[in-house]
Amino acid sequence: MSRPPARRARRRPVAALAPYLMVLPGWLWLAAFFVAPVLVMLSLSLQTGDFIDGFRQTFHVGTYGDALATYHTQLVRSLLYGGAATVCCLLIGYPVAYWIAFRAGRHKSVYLFLLLLPFFVSFVIRTQSWNVVLADNGVVLGPLKHLGLLPGDFHVLATPYAVIGGLAYNFLPFMVLPVYVALERVDPRLLEAAADLYAGRAATFGRVVLPLSLPGVFAGVLLTFVPASADYVNAAILGGPSTTMIGNIIQTEYFTNLDYPGAAALSFLLMGTLLIAVFLYARALGTEDVLEVAAR
Amino acid sequence: MLLPPPPGAPRPSRRTLLRSALGAAALAPLAACSVPGARKDVPTGRAEIAAAVRDFWSGRRRTGKLDFVNYTQYIDADPADQSRHPTLEEFTRRTGIEITYQELIDDSASWFGKTQPLFASGEGIGHDLMVVGSDSYLTKYIELGYLAPLDHSRLPNFARHAGAAYKNSSFDPGNVYTVPWQSGMTGIGYDPAKVGRKITSWQDLRDPALRGKVGMWNDAVQMGNVALLAIGRDPETSTPEDWRRAADWLRGQRDAGMVRAYSTATYQSALQRGDLWASLVYSGDVYQANRSGSRLEFVIPEEGGLLWTDNLCLPVTAAGAVDALTYMDYAYRPEVAARITETVQFICPVPAARDVIVREAAAATGERRAALQALSTSPLVFPSESDQSRLRRMRVLERAEEKQWNALFEPIYQA
Numbered sequence: 001m002s003r004p005p006a007r008r009a010r011r012r013p014v015a016a017l018a019p020y021l022m023v024l025p026g027w028l029w030l031a032a033f034f035v036a037p038v039l040v041m042l043s044l045s046l047q048t049g050d051f052i053d054g055f056r057q058t059f060h061v062g063t064y065g066d067a068l069a070t071y072h073t074q075l076v077r078s079l080l081y082g083g084a085a086t087v088c089c090l091l092i093g094y095p096v097a098y099w100i101a102f103r104a105g106r107h108k109s110v111y112l113f114l115l116l117l118p119f120f121v122s123f124v125i126r127t128q129s130w131n132v133v134l135a136d137n138g139v140v141l142g143p144l145k146h147l148g149l150l151p152g153d154f155h156v157l158a159t160p161y162a163v164i165g166g167l168a169y170n171f172l173p174f175m176v177l178p179v180y181v182a183l184e185r186v187d188p189r190l191l192e193a194a195a196d197l198y199a200g201r202a203a204t205f206g207r208v209v210l211p212l213s214l215p216g217v218f219a220g221v222l223l224t225f226v227p228a229s230a231d232y233v234n235a236a237i238l239g240g241p242s243t244t245m246i247g248n249i250i251q252t253e254y255f256t257n258l259d260y261p262g263a264a265a266l267s268f269l270l271m272g273t274l275l276i277a278v279f280l281y282a283r284a285l286g287t288e289d290v291l292e293v294a295a296r
Numbered sequence: 297m298l299l300p301p302p303p304g305a306p307r308p309s310r311r312t313l314l315r316s317a318l319g320a321a322a323l324a325p326l327a328a329c330s331v332p333g334a335r336k337d338v339p340t341g342r343a344e345i346a347a348a349v350r351d352f353w354s355g356r357r358r359t360g361k362l363d364f365v366n367y368t369q370y371i372d373a374d375p376a377d378q379s380r381h382p383t384l385e386e387f388t389r390r391t392g393i394e395i396t397y398q399e400l401i402d403d404s405a406s407w408f409g410k411t412q413p414l415f416a417s418g419e420g421i422g423h424d425l426m427v428v429g430s431d432s433y434l435t436k437y438i439e440l441g442y443l444a445p446l447d448h449s450r451l452p453n454f455a456r457h458a459g460a461a462y463k464n465s466s467f468d469p470g471n472v473y474t475v476p477w478q479s480g481m482t483g484i485g486y487d488p489a490k491v492g493r494k495i496t497s498w499q500d501l502r503d504p505a506l507r508g509k510v511g512m513w514n515d516a517v518q519m520g521n522v523a524l525l526a527i528g529r530d531p532e533t534s535t536p537e538d539w540r541r542a543a544d545w546l547r548g549q550r551d552a553g554m555v556r557a558y559s560t561a562t563y564q565s566a567l568q569r570g571d572l573w574a575s576l577v578y579s580g581d582v583y584q585a586n587r588s589g590s591r592l593e594f595v596i597p598e599e600g601g602l603l604w605t606d607n608l609c610l611p612v613t614a615a616g617a618v619d620a621l622t623y624m625d626y627a628y629r630p631e632v633a634a635r636i637t638e639t640v641q642f643i644c645p646v647p648a649a650r651d652v653i654v655r656e657a658a659a660a661t662g663e664r665r666a667a668l669q670a671l672s673t674s675p676l677v678f679p680s681e682s683d684q685s686r687l688r689r690m691r692v693l694e695r696a697e698e699k700q701w702n703a704l705f706e707p708i709y710q711a
Contacts, residue, residue, distance in 0.1 A: 073711075131565060237561055242711050
């Protein structure tokens with residue numbers, strides 16, 4: 001912004017357009033693969049008809065009301081499960097990221113790789129394997145029951161805890177990585193400065209490290225909460241009789257019932273709820289600043 | 297890194313431009329695009345069907361190539377090399393038709409989802425022969441005109457060897473579009489060691505002793521039909537009033553805390569591990585579990601079990617239609633059917649295959665002899681007369697009925 005105004009005036013139009021041309025592919029990509037599909041789905045959600053005879057645009061908003069009336073339980077449950085999984089991810093992920101950033105020394109990349117290693121296995125297989133690990137008389141619960149530490153009919157699978165646990169497990173790296181990046185960028189000299197100013201470990205963490213890592217936490221929460229709330233694999237594989245999430249409903253509506261408007265309306269309701277939740281979270285955290293820091 | 301906006305760029309005009317463009321873009325598709333109906337006129341009545349058969353088959357020649365797509369592990373396999381399928385190789389030797397065999401189908405719903413747009417665009421799916429279950433998707437394939445009517449004059453083996461129970465079913469009267477590939481039963485699978493007694497009735501799945509140990513499915517078709525059997529109704533002649541009572545039966549089971557999970561994805565392994573003591577199962581599941589060391593039992597409950605059929609059919613777009621029809625007929629030769637049954641262990645639609653297996657058992661020795669003997673007497677593969685009499689077909693649903701059906705049964709497992 002210190003450029004002399006004289007040079008600016010002499011720039012040719014093509015040069016002035018260059019930045020726009022450079023972001024053009026990105027915009028086209030977004031338009032073709034995000035904006036267009038969203039509009040198509042929005043349009044679909046307002047149509048009526050059925051699969052065989054076709055769907056016609058009637059701007060029928062009632063679909064949204066019906067969908068909400070029928071499935072609000074599952075919608076709310078999805079947010080609760082997603083939120084709980086996010087909290088778990090934060091509680092587990094922050095210390096992990098902190099440890100890798102400050103204590104792992106020159107092995108940082110090894111630990112980061114280990115963190116990502118499970119991702120080389122298919123999502124479904126990874127989730128399915130928890131069924132083996134947590135089986136009622138499996139490697140974990142079996143011995144505990146044998147020792148009399150747990151009652152014989154105790155089980156984890158087929159409960160909400162299993163679903164939330166599965167979500168937390170599957171989305172953990174999405175929390176750890178952004179937090180790690182934020183912590184990694186904390187200037188060590190700031191820690192020295194804090195020590196020089198007689199801040200103890202707790203004060204250094206609370207007043208220097210934590211505030212500086214908040215942008216990473218914010219990104220991590222978004223990356224975890226949004227996909228975890230929309231997930232349907234964990235509920236299908238680890239869940240019990242009353243753990244259906246909104247993703248499962250959308251899947252059934254779309255693939256089994258071929259009710260495209262209903263499925264599209266549910267998707268928008270989910271998107272809307274998530275946006276509201278994220279917005280409230282951003283407001284609560286005072287994210288004007290957070291986003292600014294994140295963009296640096 | 298974000299590029300800074302070029303200084304002096306005319307901001308307001310860009311914004312207005314963008315806004316109006318977006319506005320137009322947003323409204324146009326909203327109003328314009330409708331999803332066209334997929335229905336085609338499907339021939340009905342004997343004369344119309346005969347004409348459709350003539351239309352489709354006249355002028356078609358053998359191409360020497362056949363593309364066959366199936367579910368996984370659903371055909372004979374060489375024990376030494378699972379990727380080789382002796383009956384397919386023999387078919388090529390006999391007829392000179394080269395087969396491309398792929399196991400791409402996971403379940404009806406996703407396969408329908410994948411193929412439907414290809415059919416709708418007229419592009420075709422590139423396969424000449426596919427296996428489709430006797431569920432609502434088969435009805436949709438037929439209703440949408442995606443299947444070729446079969447020329448039965450070229451299916452002599454089907455006419456001669458197909459069992460009466462597998463011909464002329466309610467989902468495809470007269471076998472106009474399909475012939476059975478394999479059949480199976482839906483009943484109860486349980487672990488006698490855990491349950492501690494014999495299970496004989498659907499009502500046992502509401503026995504308080506099994507609370508929290510029963511597996512049911514997230515599949516409205518199977519669940520609804522099973523529940524109709526449980527309340528003593530034949531699904532094929534049931535009324536919507538029966539459906540409501542069947543749904544009540546399932547809800548009662550659910551509210552009593554009987555069900556551990558509604559999941560088609562996990563019941564098999566859960567039953568093997570002992571997390572489930574009793575579950576809705578396919579007949580083949582129990583055979584497979586026991587082969588890997590479990591001691592489960594399969595029972596056709598006294599109120600009846602479900603008989604379902606997976607079917608061979610030809611996409612209308614099949615280039616190798618004649619080749620596919622040739623294979624269909626070949627699959628009904630008893631020796632071929634016997635070979636396939638030996639591997640897949642489902643109900644064989646060719647009763648004469650049993651004689652072939654008995655003959656082979658007599659000629660074989662040792663382990664193979666024992667295996668063949670067990671197969672020929674297995675009630676899961678060749679159900680007895682009394683078992684057969686307790687099997688019922690699933691209800692074929694009209695479209696309006698399907699909506700009503702799903703609205704009744706889906707909320708039970710999607711609570």
